[in-house]
Every structure is written in C-alpha cells, then in structure tokens.
Amino acid sequence: MRPRVVITGMGVVSALGVGQAAQVKSLMQGASGIGEVRYLPTQHREFPVGEVSLSHDEMLEMLQIHDDQRYSRTSLLGMIALREALAQARLLDREDLAFISGTTVGGMDVTEQHFPEPLPSGMRDVHDCGANTNGIADYFGCFDYTSTVSTACSSAMNALITAKWLIESGERDIVVAGGSEALSLFHLNGFKSLMILDQERCRPFDKMRAGLNLGEGAAYLVLEREETALARQADILGVLSGVGNACDAYHQTASSENGEGGYRAMMKALEDAGIDRSRIDYVNAHGTATPNNDMTESAALRRVFGEKLPSVSSTKSYTGHTTSASGSIEAVFCLLALQNGFLPFQWEFQNPDASCIIPVSGFQCPRAELHHVMCNSFGFGGNDSSIILSRYE
Amino acid sequence: MNRVFVTAVVKNVPLEEYGRYLPPMKARRFGKLQKRALVTALKAMEISGIAQPDAILNGTAMGCMENSVQILESMLKEGEAVSMPTCFMQSTHNTVASLIAIYTQNHGYNTTYAHRGISFACALHDAFMQMRMGRIRTALVCENDEITRYQENNLQLFGKIAPEDKSEAWMLSVDPGEHPLYELLDVRIIHQKGAEDRAVILKNLL
Incomplete structure (x- = not known):
C-alpha cells in the first residue's frame, strides 16, 4: 500500500497578487490580472501580460534582502511564494527538507541585461536553472536536498510528480515542490517569434482565440507523508x-x-x-x-x-x-x-x-x-x- | 522492491559511427548537440536491445546553449525586432529528451533535470525510485551538455559550472538480461548552503 501524499502548505504569487487570499478574491470575482506591461523593459507594449505588480526593489524590501548581490526576478518571486508555503506548514525552522523547483528561463532577465559583458566580479552566478533553485532554497536554509526540473511549461508540475516519488519511495517525509518563472525579453520575443501572442486578453477555448498572453509568477506546495503530517498535527489542505x-x-x-x-x-x-x-x-x-x-x-x-x-x-x-x-x-x-x-x-x-x-x-x-x-x-x-x-x- | 541494473553505458560515439544510427538525410535537420545526443541514445538502445524504454530522462546543466546564445546575440544586434522561431523552439532544456521521444515515437514518461553539476544524478534518482517501486521497468537516462565559444569566454555571466561538450546514455532495467554492467544500489543527493551540490551514485560492478 502506497503512503498517501498530503498537502500541508502552499504559497503563490501571480498577476492576481501575493498570497492565497488575493488569488481566491480575484478568481471568485472573475477579475483578470492581465494588463499592460509595466516592469519588463520591452518595446512590445502591444502584448498584454500577466505581470506580477511588484518591482525588483519592492520584492527585495518584502524579503528584507539588503546585500549587493544580483537576484533574478525568478528567484525573488520564488522566495515570496516559498515563504508563504513554509509558514503555513510551520516548517520555517527545519533544516532537513527537500526542495524541487521547476524553471526554464531561470536568471535570463539578469543575463540579458549584462550580455555580452560578464557579471561584475564578486557576484555569484544566477543564469542557470539550478542556481535559481539553490538561491531560493538558501534564502531559507531549510533544505538538504535540492533539484531542478526543466520541461518547459510543464516544469512545475513535473517537479510535483518527482516529489511524489520521493515520498512514496520512503526516501523523504516532506518535499516542497513547484516552480518559478519571471518575464524576460528572451521569453517574450521568443513567443513573439512563434506568432502565438494575442494582442488582446487571451480567450481560452473561444472560437476567436488568437494566442496566449505571457505571464509570470511562482507557487510551491508542501507535500508530506500523511502519517508525518498527522504526527506533527499539521493542517491537511488536500491530497495529491x-x-x-x-x-x-x-x-x-x-x-x-x-x-x-x-x-x-x-x-x-x-x-x-x-x-x-x-x-x-x-x-x-x-x-x-x-x-x-x-x-x-x-x-x-x-x-x-x-x-x-x-x-x-x-x-x-x-x-x-x-x-x-x-x-x-x-x-x-x-x-x-x-x-x-x-x-x-x-x-x-x-x-x-x-x-x-x-x-x-x-x-x-x-x-x-x-x-x-x-x-x-x-x-x-x-x-x-x-x-x-x-x-x- | 525491484533491483535496478545498468545494461548499457554509451559515451563519446565517434563521428564515423553517426551514420549507422542516424541517416544523413535526417541528421541534416538537427544541430550538433541534438545529433550527438540522439546517436548516443540510439546506440544505448541498440546495445541493450531495449528500443522502447518506459521512460526517457535527461540531465543537462545548461540546456541548449547554442540556440540560447544565438537569440541573445541577435537581440543585441537587432533589438526586439528579432524573430528566431526555430532557435527559440529548440532553446528549452527539454529539447533533447523530447527529440529522442519524437524520433523513436516513445510516449512514455519523459522529463529533464537542469541542476548544475548533478543534473544526471537527479535524472538517475528519478528513474531509480520509479523502478524500485515497480512503476516502470526500463529507463533511458542521459546526460547532455554543450559549451559554446561564447560561454568559454564568459564563464562569469553564464556561471562557473563549466560544462563541456558531453553526451552519455545509460539504459536501466529491472531485468538484468545476459550482460548487466552494474547493479544500481542507491543515488544520494546532498545540498548544503554555500557549497556545490554533491551526488553519490552507488553501484556494484557485475
């Protein structure tokens, strides 16, 4: 009999706002977060986007980060979402958790600002996917296992799937999994090249649909073996x-x-x-x-x-x-x-x-x-x- | 719990052998990394006699750098007038594992790990867990990276993982067959704040 994998925490940031309550409010009101681009320094203002309404500095402030390292937007969004998930699951003081994150562009927003010049010396690298996962993980210091899934748009879901294997196989009791991805010029222009961006708000399953709007955000779920969750009297939010x-x-x-x-x-x-x-x-x-x-x-x-x-x-x-x-x-x-x-x-x-x-x-x-x-x-x-x-x- | 055996390990397939696995007419459509990854995978399938594994997994530190750098270079020259659909389509890290599936018409489990120096170990760990639990019986686990000239000169921008041109493919099976190479005993992944992640692959030579 396989152990049940339950969810004991979740955190989210999207164009609908920061945190679970903001998402519920908009979803129940039918209020879309898609609008004109504000923070991404693009000329393509004709494409609406699902941008998170936070500047780089506002996110640093929220997270109380005061060092002079470069942080990718993907990392900052990830930290904001992960903080909510760990807090809800009451796990912020642990050091033995596993973390699996999905991303594709990773720190491309930083890379494209510097390219073709190298990053100023003394700065840690932030380009690749794994660097973003570890950057997010180490803001908390809760993790002794980290991994990154990168299967393009299904990355975060495949991270959840890997997490299920880790728990079912008995290797881990608690795994935090999900994904984070920021808007970048690389991504916007890439999707534009494929000619699948709608200049209006996207219309899924509508006869008049003309493509997608690019969005950004992050979300993580705390997945846990049922017995462990019950033993530590965690609130169980659902079952994977x-x-x-x-x-x-x-x-x-x-x-x-x-x-x-x-x-x-x-x-x-x-x-x-x-x-x-x-x-x-x-x-x-x-x-x-x-x-x-x-x-x-x-x-x-x-x-x-x-x-x-x-x-x-x-x-x-x-x-x-x-x-x-x-x-x-x-x-x-x-x-x-x-x-x-x-x-x-x-x-x-x-x-x-x-x-x-x-x-x-x-x-x-x-x-x-x-x-x-x-x-x-x-x-x-x-x-x-x-x-x-x-x-x- | 099932035991897990490694029944083929392939790396550094010489260029002269490419034609044997990939007809030149088909090879024309693929980039250097894609060709190398594909022939390495196909050779592992041939040696193991497993043409349709239950899963295809790839580990890559940096993904498809050639295509990614080309887009960045064009954006530098042309700004946001850039249009490079083919490069973009093949810039995502999962391009290689998908290509192997598309080429061999494999609808099984398919995933890609991009976790710096231990990407292959992450992929191996996934396959190992699923095989031990009996969810799958066979898996092709690959490692593929390419280093562009641009990256070599700009390690500071793209990170110090310094991948090399590399393609390797392992075929795993719960059935040892006639000539198993190793038994895979465990895969351990260790993360410590401030240090590079480490992986230990425990295997027994058979």
Missing part, C-alpha cells in the same frame, strides 16, 4: 492523489491532433489515483488559448471523459501563461477551489468553438462542492502532465 506524465512525441512545439500526450497523461493520473473518471468534478485545463493547444487538449479531454465531460476552465485568462510556474500556480488554484467550494470561471468567454470544450463561464462564480479535481500542464516537446488533487477525507 494521482499523477501522470507522458510524451506526445509529435513535434517540439505543436501538439498532435488527437492530443495523444495529454490523453495519456490524464489516463495515467486517473489510474494512479485509482478513481473512476466520473468522479472528477473539475478540470483546470492547460488552456493556453493558442488555436493548437485548445483544440488538441479538447480532443484529449473528450477521449478521456467521453460524453460526460466534467466542468472545465482555464485560469490562464486570469494570470496569462506563467510558463514553467503554471503547473504549481494552477495546482494551488485547484486546492483553493476545493477548499472554498467554487469553480474557477471564464468571465469573458463568448464564442463556443465546435472543436473545443465549452469552459465554465457566466457572470457569477459558480459554487460547487468539489471532491476530486484534475489539473493539466503541457509543455514544448510534448512534455505533458496531469495531476489529481482531492479533498482530504
């Missing part, structure tokens, strides 16, 4: 009951027409959770609002659920696509929906598309008693993953 990872094996950036990778990931997650598909109450879709993703993900959802599709929505209409962090940010949204009994809805959804599912929409946030929710996170390279989060009962 199933995980699935599969490869679409079709193209580096396009998804196969029938959504093979997503289909397999969802089926594996259901099998791992040991529950029938009919018991899924809500799916937080990857739903980037690119024509290709939403069509192929809809095909995969229809293959998994048949005629009896559960409620589905994409919260990227609130945060933009937070890329490597999206898997954990949206996992937090799912847990908040489970706890507070509501369905994240797409306020601005207007035009159904026959090739897509119809997301939860309307003018008022639907209340619902949720027991099991599924969260999808897909990435470049067809790195598709899905997890199932359940109420702790």
Whole structure:
C-alpha cells in the first residue's frame, strides 16, 4: 500500500497578487490580472501580460534582502511564494527538507541585461536553472536536498510528480515542490517569434482565440507523508492523489491532433489515483488559448471523459501563461477551489468553438462542492502532465 | 522492491559511427548537440536491445546553449525586432529528451533535470525510485551538455559550472538480461548552503 501524499502548505504569487487570499478574491470575482506591461523593459507594449505588480526593489524590501548581490526576478518571486508555503506548514525552522523547483528561463532577465559583458566580479552566478533553485532554497536554509526540473511549461508540475516519488519511495517525509518563472525579453520575443501572442486578453477555448498572453509568477506546495503530517498535527489542505506524465512525441512545439500526450497523461493520473473518471468534478485545463493547444487538449479531454465531460476552465485568462510556474500556480488554484467550494470561471468567454470544450463561464462564480479535481500542464516537446488533487477525507 | 541494473553505458560515439544510427538525410535537420545526443541514445538502445524504454530522462546543466546564445546575440544586434522561431523552439532544456521521444515515437514518461553539476544524478534518482517501486521497468537516462565559444569566454555571466561538450546514455532495467554492467544500489543527493551540490551514485560492478 502506497503512503498517501498530503498537502500541508502552499504559497503563490501571480498577476492576481501575493498570497492565497488575493488569488481566491480575484478568481471568485472573475477579475483578470492581465494588463499592460509595466516592469519588463520591452518595446512590445502591444502584448498584454500577466505581470506580477511588484518591482525588483519592492520584492527585495518584502524579503528584507539588503546585500549587493544580483537576484533574478525568478528567484525573488520564488522566495515570496516559498515563504508563504513554509509558514503555513510551520516548517520555517527545519533544516532537513527537500526542495524541487521547476524553471526554464531561470536568471535570463539578469543575463540579458549584462550580455555580452560578464557579471561584475564578486557576484555569484544566477543564469542557470539550478542556481535559481539553490538561491531560493538558501534564502531559507531549510533544505538538504535540492533539484531542478526543466520541461518547459510543464516544469512545475513535473517537479510535483518527482516529489511524489520521493515520498512514496520512503526516501523523504516532506518535499516542497513547484516552480518559478519571471518575464524576460528572451521569453517574450521568443513567443513573439512563434506568432502565438494575442494582442488582446487571451480567450481560452473561444472560437476567436488568437494566442496566449505571457505571464509570470511562482507557487510551491508542501507535500508530506500523511502519517508525518498527522504526527506533527499539521493542517491537511488536500491530497495529491494521482499523477501522470507522458510524451506526445509529435513535434517540439505543436501538439498532435488527437492530443495523444495529454490523453495519456490524464489516463495515467486517473489510474494512479485509482478513481473512476466520473468522479472528477473539475478540470483546470492547460488552456493556453493558442488555436493548437485548445483544440488538441479538447480532443484529449473528450477521449478521456467521453460524453460526460466534467466542468472545465482555464485560469490562464486570469494570470496569462506563467510558463514553467503554471503547473504549481494552477495546482494551488485547484486546492483553493476545493477548499472554498467554487469553480474557477471564464468571465469573458463568448464564442463556443465546435472543436473545443465549452469552459465554465457566466457572470457569477459558480459554487460547487468539489471532491476530486484534475489539473493539466503541457509543455514544448510534448512534455505533458496531469495531476489529481482531492479533498482530504 | 525491484533491483535496478545498468545494461548499457554509451559515451563519446565517434563521428564515423553517426551514420549507422542516424541517416544523413535526417541528421541534416538537427544541430550538433541534438545529433550527438540522439546517436548516443540510439546506440544505448541498440546495445541493450531495449528500443522502447518506459521512460526517457535527461540531465543537462545548461540546456541548449547554442540556440540560447544565438537569440541573445541577435537581440543585441537587432533589438526586439528579432524573430528566431526555430532557435527559440529548440532553446528549452527539454529539447533533447523530447527529440529522442519524437524520433523513436516513445510516449512514455519523459522529463529533464537542469541542476548544475548533478543534473544526471537527479535524472538517475528519478528513474531509480520509479523502478524500485515497480512503476516502470526500463529507463533511458542521459546526460547532455554543450559549451559554446561564447560561454568559454564568459564563464562569469553564464556561471562557473563549466560544462563541456558531453553526451552519455545509460539504459536501466529491472531485468538484468545476459550482460548487466552494474547493479544500481542507491543515488544520494546532498545540498548544503554555500557549497556545490554533491551526488553519490552507488553501484556494484557485475
């Protein structure tokens, strides 16, 4: 019998604000955080973004960092989210925790400011993914195991999956996992090159959808063996009951027409959770609002659920696509929906598309008693993953 | 708990052998790192006789630097008028593990670790845990990095991990087969504030 993996803490920062309460408020009001770019020094003001409303200096102040090292935005966002998660789980005084973080651009915002000049001497390097993970971890000093997953936009979700292995295998009692990713010129111009950025607010699953809005943020979940959590009388927020990872094996950036990778990931997650598909109450879709993703993900959802599709929505209409962090940010949204009994809805959804599912929409946030929710996170390279989060009962 | 065996280890595939695993017509589409990673993986599959492992994992300290640096250089020259879709598509760290899956049509578990000097150990640890628990029976675990001329001259900007041009692939199986090389006993990862992370890979020569 596998031990149950429960969640005892979470922390989040996104375009909706800092902390869980800010996310719940916006999600229930249908208030998107996507808007005009403010902090990223880009000329491309035509693209709305899901930017976190904090400057570099404001984040340093929040974290009371006063040394003269360079910190990447990815690291600072990560520290803010991790602090909330560790505080909620009452683990800030520990030194024996494991930390797995997902990121792709890492410290690219710092690199692109200096390139082609080297960093001023005496500064620690902040470019690579692992340096960002360790920078975040060492702000707290709580960790004796760190690792970084980098599977593009599914990085944070795959970090959660690795965390489940660490706990189930008996190697670790508590693992903090998730991801962090900041906006950078590299990323914005890269996505612009692919011509998949919408100049309006993104419209997942809408017939008129014209691409994604880039976002940023971070979120971490404290995952814990059930017995350990009970023994230290931690508050249990939910259960990570199933995980699935599969490869679409079709193209580096396009998804196969029938959504093979997503289909397999969802089926594996259901099998791992040991529950029938009919018991899924809500799916937080990857739903980037690119024509290709939403069509192929809809095909995969229809293959998994048949005629009896559960409620589905994409919260990227609130945060933009937070890329490597999206898997954990949206996992937090799912847990908040489970706890507070509501369905994240797409306020601005207007035009159904026959090739897509119809997301939860309307003018008022639907209340619902949720027991099991599924969260999808897909990435470049067809790195598709899905997890199932359940109420702790 | 299953035992885990290493049934093939491949590194430094000589250029003359590339054609045997990768027809030149197909190779044209791939960059240097991609070609090297792909032939190393394909050779490990051939030696082990496992053409469809249950999982493909890659460890890379720096990811696809050639493509990333090209974008940075173009941004320097052209500013934000830059448009390099192919470079961008192949700049993410998971490009290599995905390419191996796409090339071999493998829909199994697929992931990439980018954790400085111990990226390969992180990937190995993931596969090891899943195999011990019986979640998967076989896994291809790779390590791939490239160092660009630009990086060599600018270690201070990109970090002091100093990766080298490197491709290595291990095939793991819970079934020792006829010629297992090692039994993998444990993978340990140690993080200490202020020090480089360390990994210990415990294996028995068979």
